[in-house]
Amino acid sequence: GAPAPAEGRTTEDVHLVKSPIVGTFYESPSPGTEAFVKIGTYVETGKILCIVEAMKLMNEIESDVSGEVVRIFVENGQPVEYGQPLFGIRPSRKK
DSSP: OOOOOOTTOSOTTOEEEEOSSSEEEESSSSTTSOOSOOTTOEEOTTOEEEEEEETTEEEEEEOSSOEEEEEEOSOTTOEEOTTOEEEEEEEOOOO
16 A cells, blocks of 8 residues: 555644544444445534444544544444544634
8 A cells, every 4th residue: 555644744634533442443333324424524523433343342433623524544344553543534614
């Protein structure tokens, strides 16, 4: 694959949501159901973005910003590491 960009050097205005735990990434609440978010989805702070399953515990990962999902870095069912970027969100410029 392509070399990962240096930490924090993606694009200035994109906020990275990173995995708080090591586990398996799931884009939807259960197999065959609609993904929580897609590219272009507008999310509010606290919106569930995905589930990271660790040792049979389903951990709901919430957005810590409001904005538009512009990148999804991982595939459904992919193992993720602690601190690995999951989503890129462009924060909204609401006043």
